[in-house]
Amino acid sequence: MFIRIGFEIVLECKSETPLILALSPHPDYDGRVIGDDHVRSDSNLSMQEYIDDFGNRRTRLIAPPGPLTLWSDCIVENSGLPDVFDWNARQHSVPDLPPEVLGYLNASRYCESDELAERAWALFGHTPPGWARVQAICNWVHNHITFGYHFGRPTKTAVDVMREATGVCRDFAHLAITLCRAMNIPARYASGYLGDIDAPPMEIGDFSAWFEAFLEGRWFTFDARHNTPRIGRVLMVRGQDAADGAMITSFGTHHMKLFRVWTHEVSGADTDRDLLSLLETRPDAPAMTLAPEVSP
Known part of the structure; x- marks a missing residue:
């Protein structure tokens, strides 16, 4: 099965603000990726991707003053099988x-x-x-x-x-x-x-x-x-807890103005070309209602 995954996030910073993002599929995700699964922006920003101590893909950048749109959109292949269940799995001493x-x-x-x-x-x-x-x-x-x-x-x-x-x-x-x-x-x-x-x-x-x-x-x-x-789970981050996999780590104040995520099963596409053509259309996903100001 194929699943279209992605997000659109709009942030607003008052001044230049370093950010570290955890918004990419994990390297351990074993499905094929069609399209570009990197974080992208509406500005010509320099972004550096690296792997952290938990194997998560991180993206670091400096957000400029004003609004900034971050987004990603791709299609992943998935087994279509539910999570593994093994009632007989033993606990180790x-x-x-x-x-x-x-x-x-x-x-x-x-x-x-x-x-x-x-x-x-x-x-x-x-x-x-x-x-x-x-x-x-x-x-x-x-x-x-x-x-x-x-x-x-x-x-x-x-x-x-x-x-x-x-x-x-x-x-x-x-x-x-x-x-x-x-x-x-x-x-x-x-x-x-x-x-x-x-x-x-x-x-x-x-x-x-x-x-x-x-x-x-x-x-x-x-x-x-x-x-x-x-x-249809698509792993992004792992860690001891959410502190090791924060979606956005901000070294300064930012306000989130828009947040929307899509995870849709794709049907009727038989070739990679068909799948890539779907990525030329805007995904159908409503934005989440946010408080007037959301701080990190």
Whole structure:
């Protein structure tokens, strides 16, 4: 299957402002890309792309004073298969974990697993270790946290989410990650594109956050927000938590004036030429309603 992915973001800065963006498909995404998946702008700006410590593609630039439009638009090939499900995946004992995943047991900026350890064991200590335990955590977070864009804020941590019982998709991910780590299950943050293929229609496009848990010698995708295997994920970033995969890191003040994201299944195109011709048309995606001023 083919999926058209992209975004359009308009920022306004009062003065020259260095930016670091995490808005490109991750190098580990294994689907073919048709078109250009780099971040582009409406100005002739110098942009540098590099790979960070988590393997994420980053783009750095200096935004000029005034409005700046950033965008990307391409088509990716996707298997069309839902997230892998393996109820028999085992949990490793801590001494048996590979060294490279041990860091994902630690508390981090948004995931205070040390503070929620007692609560986690009280809730899930009776569950069988392995997939069943991670799924029990997802079920609990999904059923106890109320989703709403107005509940999001950049300083909100897993402890806040647990206390307030509200959040956006990254808050669902942070709380599930925190509870997994408290139960000695390595877990890491992930985000990217996720449309509504074989799912209820979305009212508005947005990036989505989920998480990955290490079981049976590999990383598996889990999604406490939707809590069901989904089709068409396109990974952009991974990290300890959202601090390692911020969409925009701004070294100065900026205001977001427009934000829209599209993730649409493409049908009726048989060749790469057909697919490329679709990219010549403006994508159909409504803009998200923003507060008068949105700061980083």
